[in-house]
Amino acid sequence: MLLVLMLAPLLTGFIRKVKARMLRRRGAPVTQPYRDLLRLLRKEVVLAENASWLFRAAPYLIFAATWVAAALVPTFATGLLFSWSADLIAIVALLGSARFFLALAGLDVGTSFGGIGSSREVMIASLAEPAMIMVVFTIALIAGSTQLSSVASFMMSSEVGLRVSLGLALIALVMVALAENARIPVDNPATHLELTMVHEAMVLEYSGRHLAVIEAASSLKLLLYISLIASVFAPWGLAQAGQGPAAYAFGIAIYAGKLAAGGFLLALFETAIAKMRVFRVPEFLGAALMLALLATLLMFVTRSL
Template sequence: MIVDLAFQLLQMTLVIAVAPLLTGLVRATKARLMRRRGPPLIQPYRDLIRLARKEAVVADGASWLFRFVPYLVFAATWVAAALVPTFATGLLFSWSADLIAIIALLGAARFFLALAGLDVGTSFGGLGSSREALFGALAEPAMIVIVFTLALVAGSTQLSTVAAYMVSSNVGLRVSLGMALVALIVVALAENGRIPVDNPATHLELTMVHEAMILEYSGRHLAVIELAAMLKLVLYVSLIVCVFVPWGLAIADASVADRLLGALLYLVKLALAGVALGVFESSIAKMRVFRVPDFVGAALMLGFLGALLLFVSRTLK
């Protein structure tokens, strides 16, 4: 019990500790590919600390909601991230919410961030909120149909059980899982506002989405929101990793050494994913906003096809 609790807490601190590092790694990879030296890997930590130390400037017309939302968004994202198995399954609280609840938690974070974008009453904030609402309305059902696929393969919507099932040998190669993987990657790109959906590095550009929504934030509020965004990236990478590349994941009652090995392997996987994301982002152009629905819609259709195959093939086996 105590050990389980310790590992649960370790996981919660781990995701938050590596989140800025992963973002730094993606930025560094992109910089190298552009033949720039780029900032050091730990630059995101410095940015966060600098932001947290500054005074927060809040717009005149902002309500209490504006100051409350960053913490809420952070909390919802953190709780969701804590429920995704990173290096071990069967953590103490993993049964308290399943994958559908994790998606809904992220949906709650998006809902409140969209409200914060509308709070000050500027045109940029509204623009970001409105577009985020559109992307969310497409990405969320895509995630749900991916969950259908995973749940039918593993017989559970509990992420721990799904991951444990994926580690075991009786998965095999399945078409549905391949479709789900592609769909999940597309959704992850869209949800994290990466190129080709949104550019996390832009400012003052009409195509931006997430950055427009949080334009009025500064100081500690901005730091918390940025950290939540970094955490979300870790969450999605962990999700993909624990379902599709689960090797080394310590299952329920593994020894402490196994779990530590799992943690090490997890960090390696995270680093690989970060580099891959950097390479991908450097090799593709950003889309027009109204192309994004096609892109995410394709993920929805792929995920749906995968789930449909499983629904229909249930009697055949």
């Protein structure tokens, strides 16, 4: 649990650094997100006058739900201690809880920007979540389980092979991950231009430690998605339960490599593509939903594709 928490800001910093390098800038050092978090934590909170208790409780709830979800995804080893307490569907739903409270927090102060962010966020989520559930269905049907540890162990075995439905599910999952983490082309994490922002608009009224907690939660979410993709679609090098410390060390090294690769690809993708108009997003996510549904249908029709 602590590992993901420590690594998450590093990943964010790494992606920012790579993006800056690709734009021929020098960029902030990779440890910058840690410094930002520490600085925010030390500052006082400036609370809007009519903010309610929900506004103050929401950051911690969002953080807790995301952290629990992130802790349930295998990182460098399968057979987590509590992996049976929640399966993939529950992880998706936990992220849904986090989003529910974030959207409410956006509405709490009663500003127009908060509202715009919340209403767009729920629109995006209303398409991204079913697409995600369909991806989960596909994976669960292939692996015969919705338990992430079992899925990862199954994917490491040799019975999987190349499958059309897995490919479709991977594409859909990547599209969902981009939307859920507010990355380009759905949302821009670096903008404060009012017409284009979604996630940033919801957290506009937050400051100090509240903002730090929310930032940490969004880094965690990004890490979660990359770990999820890695553990399902590239499970090589995951240490099995009961193997020696050497296997664990090897697993950690491989995991760091996977995160770096994932972050690099994300940065590459973000620099290469432009942001979409908000009302093109439903088409983008609708495509993800259809791809995932197609993958599930393939699995229902024949178990071998």
